[in-house]
Amino acid sequence: MTQVVLTEVHGKVGLIRINRPEAMNALNNNVVDGIGAAIDTFEADENIGCIVITGNEKAFAAGADIGFMKDFDYMHAYKTDFITRNWERVKTARKPVIAAVAGFALGGGCEMAMMCDMIFAADTAKFGQPEIRLGTMPGAGGTQRLPRAVGKAKAMDMCLTARMMDAAEAEKSGLVARVIPADHLLEETLKAATTIASFSLPVIMMIKESVNRAYESSLNEGLLFERRVFHSAFALEDQKEGMAAFVEKRKAVFKNR
Numbered sequence: 001m002t003q004v005v006l007t008e009v010h011g012k013v014g015l016i017r018i019n020r021p022e023a024m025n026a027l028n029n030n031v032v033d034g035i036g037a038a039i040d041t042f043e044a045d046e047n048i049g050c051i052v053i054t055g056n057e058k059a060f061a062a063g064a065d066i067g068f069m070k071d072f073d074y075m076h077a078y079k080t081d082f083i084t085r086n087w088e089r090v091k092t093a094r095k096p097v098i099a100a101v102a103g104f105a106l107g108g109g110c111e112m113a114m115m116c117d118m119i120f121a122a123d124t125a126k127f128g129q130p131e132i133r134l135g136t137m138p139g140a141g142g143t144q145r146l147p148r149a150v151g152k153a154k155a156m157d158m159c160l161t162a163r164m165m166d167a168a169e170a171e172k173s174g175l176v177a178r179v180i181p182a183d184h185l186l187e188e189t190l191k192a193a194t195t196i197a198s199f200s201l202p203v204i205m206m207i208k209e210s211v212n213r214a215y216e217s218s219l220n221e222g223l224l225f226e227r228r229v230f231h232s233a234f235a236l237e238d239q240k241e242g243m244a245a246f247v248e249k250r251k252a253v254f255k256n257r
Ligand code: CAA
Pocket: 022, 023, 024, 026, 027, 062, 063, 064, 065, 066, 067, 104, 106, 107, 108, 109, 111, 130, 131, 134, 137, 138, 139, 140, 142
């Protein structure tokens, strides 16, 4: 049987490839469980400092698998906790996760990319929430994360008209961190992930957690959270090493503690 999720380790970066090319990488339970298992493995590996999720040149993922869910009824979706049961493992990762998107990121594919901490897009990337065409709606965070990323007007436009956003518009709107020529997408993403992973792991995790508080709290609560975490960073050996290395004009050697 084809493995629908492939993993590779590149130095200190864990790479997850969605591998259902015959179905535009549509996300079924096997794929989402596979992504979750890969995240579990990379989270448990002290040597890994950053995770990248990618698809192929045609699609990051063209959505939840329509054939898989078309006959669901309400009770099945509710009892099996569809989406919540396994998709949100991406959201709960403590190490940074970058989505490297080429081609289509539609519906659940766009939502999966938005669950990651940032999106690097190939110039071929196309983002959309076309569920309305199927007589349904985004169900993995599209109506919530898209407005936070691109604002209400563009989120409404995309969710209600099903139009796609290209990479240039996605960058201009704040949905993606970088646009990269398609041929170099993986290389550049791995380079950025390697840079991140070269820093102190507890600091990487503290920064991710603090930036995410910006979405979950008022400014004052977020600032308080940041200040407390910042103060706690003075307890790290890596902080002593990082600042001593600066003063001594040498490269810091972090020990992740
Ligand atoms: N689910 C299942 N299969 C899918 C799929 C999906 N979401 N998207 C594409 N495929 C399959 C196609 O059925 C096709 O399979 P066959 O060769 O067996 O017919 C194969 O992938 C290739 O697709 P196309 O022939 O359609 O390729 P294309 O280049 O003409 O079009 C596309 C590409 C625009 C992505 C088109 O496939 C498409 O519109 N896909 C559906 C997109 C969509 O509606 N996504 C939302 C899903 S609902 C959702 O995600 C809910 C949620 O919020 C959780």
